[in-house]
Amino acid sequence: MARDYPPRPLVGIGAVVFRGEQVLLIRRAKPPRQGEWSLPGGLQKLGETVFAGACREVMEETGIVIRPVGIVDVVDLIERDEATGAIRYHYTLIDVAALWQAGEAVAASDAADAAWVGADDLEARVAWSETVRIIDEARLLCATGAGAG
Incomplete structure (x- = not known):
């Protein structure tokens, strides 16, 4: 299935x-958000659990x-074509x-670069506020050991 202009949502x-x-x-090598620093990840494969998919993608x-420690959150990424309004x-x-x-x-596969980043450098590197929020929530989850899984 095409990743751009898909007929239905894709699970990442x-x-x-x-x-x-x-x-x-990782610095994304492909759209969406190409060139931005982000979390490693990708599409879930048929028959693959979420944790197995996370391990494989990383x-x-x-x-x-x-x-894997637990699921942090579920986030929707929806971008529209500015010219047509199509998703x-x-x-x-x-x-x-x-x-x-x-x-x-x-860095390999879909990553142009990979780096370990401290909290003091995080907001300077990460452009999408949702990524920063997810990292903060994951840090709390790991600290408390309250993961589901």
Whole structure:
């Protein structure tokens, strides 16, 4: 199915991966939000659980092995074509909090770059306020151990 101008919403999985106080970010190599720093993630595959999808996407994009902790939130990303008003992108994004287990962050697959970022540098790198909010909520989830899963 086409990712732009889809006939129905697509399910995406994002992973908020922590290594100590740092969070793993990737620079998106493809639309939507191409060139922006974001969470690693991608489309859920048929027959794949949300946690398995998060593990797969993080491995594909960064080479990092993670341990999912819980689901943080579900976010809608809907972008319209400015000229026609048609829906250009419609994703239902399931964000998963996770902890780093092994590996070094190396950009691969759909990522142009990958980096561990501290809280003091987060808002300077991340353009979408929803991503910052999700990271903050994931940090609380990991700190309390209140994850569902």
